[in-house]
Amino acid sequence: MLATKNSNISLIGVPMQFGADRAGVEMGPTAIRSSNIQTRLEALGYRVNDLGDIHVNRVQDGYGPVAKLKYLAEIARVNEELAQVVSQEMGNGQLPLVIGGDHSIAIGTIKGVLQHKSRLGVIWFDAHTDVNTAETTGSGNIHGMSLAVLLGYGHPSLVSIAGEHTRVNPRNVVIIGARSVDPGERIFLKEQGIRVFTMYDIDKYGMKAVMEEAMERVTAGTDGVHLSLDLDGMDPMEAPGVGTPVRGGMSYRESHFAMEMLHESGMLVSAEVVEVNPILDQNNMTAKAAVELVGSVFGERIL
Numbered sequence: 001m002l003a004t005k006n007s008n009i010s011l012i013g014v015p016m017q018f019g020a021d022r023a024g025v026e027m028g029p030t031a032i033r034s035s036n037i038q039t040r041l042e043a044l045g046y047r048v049n050d051l052g053d054i055h056v057n058r059v060q061d062g063y064g065p066v067a068k069l070k071y072l073a074e075i076a077r078v079n080e081e082l083a084q085v086v087s088q089e090m091g092n093g094q095l096p097l098v099i100g101g102d103h104s105i106a107i108g109t110i111k112g113v114l115q116h117k118s119r120l121g122v123i124w125f126d127a128h129t130d131v132n133t134a135e136t137t138g139s140g141n142i143h144g145m146s147l148a149v150l151l152g153y154g155h156p157s158l159v160s161i162a163g164e165h166t167r168v169n170p171r172n173v174v175i176i177g178a179r180s181v182d183p184g185e186r187i188f189l190k191e192q193g194i195r196v197f198t199m200y201d202i203d204k205y206g207m208k209a210v211m212e213e214a215m216e217r218v219t220a221g222t223d224g225v226h227l228s229l230d231l232d233g234m235d236p237m238e239a240p241g242v243g244t245p246v247r248g249g250m251s252y253r254e255s256h257f258a259m260e261m262l263h264e265s266g267m268l269v270s271a272e273v274v275e276v277n278p279i280l281d282q283n284n285m286t287a288k289a290a291v292e293l294v295g296s297v298f299g300e301r302i303l
């Protein structure tokens with residue numbers, strides 16, 4: 001019944017908004033906690049230790065010292081700390097579950113996990129591909145760059161977090177649900193050989209076939225799988241509370257089915273849930289969907 005061999009979960013909140021440069025997403029951890037993430041996991045038999053939130057300073061510098069990398073210094077500082085906490089929890093035999101906050105926090109989470117699982121496979125569930133760099137970004141928002149950083153491309157103060165060598169192998173990364181890809185990102189994805197399952201693939205082959213191929217990719221030669229779950233991967237009709245919504249996303253059921261299949265693999269070693277923005281949400285439905293998807297990936301079943 002349990003997702004992995006590990007039944008101890010450490011919940012880590014990161015109220016980060018600077019990667020999205022949009023207010024509200026810093027309240028994501030509170031919204032997700034009040035949607036009862038802990039009791040939901042405990043009902044599945046996990047022991048959950050909520051470590052509270054990592055502190056994010058209120059900084060002012062819109063563009064910071066480096067143009068095109070907004071709030072770089074604070075984002076680097078928080079991710080450095082997050083990587084340490086995640087690594088320490090894994091060292092203590094805990095499974096880290098990080099709740100955001102914007103998607104820039106994937107840098108700290110995954111770099112922390114890489115300290116223990118150097119051949120990590122990554123499932124990036126997202127409407128976007130997040131492989132911009134300072135050279136290609138249109139927005140200057142670091143949440144659109146986190147996957148590039150994890151592959152070793154980006155500002156040194158981000159790439160060097162938890163050690164220069166900690167990177168994910170592009171062969172073991174899959175993106176699921178993409179439908180908004182910037183021009184520079186297309187080139188990067190091709191160069192890196194990253195398998196992107198776009199909405200076209202999901203429409204054409206169905207989520208079952210997509211997840212089967214995705215799981216093959218992220219488990220081949222790896223020592224575990226990380227889920228990076230951006231709620232904007234879902235269709236904004238069903239998950240409106242996100243800062244960068246894109247129409248035509250994965251349905252509620254498709255999203256659950258993907259989580260259920262990931263659970264069945266038994267390979268999950270860590271996860272994060274990001275981009276829930278309570279200010280933009282309707283009746284808390286996005287935070288609720290986040291908690292329900294977490295339920296599925298940790299082993300909840302309809303019957």
Ligand SMILES: NC(=[NH2+])NCCC[C@H](N)C(=O)O
Binds near residue numbers: 103137140141145
């Ligand atoms: N994780 C996200 N919500 N990413 C949004 C990125 C949007 C756009 N590609 C950018 O670079 O700004």
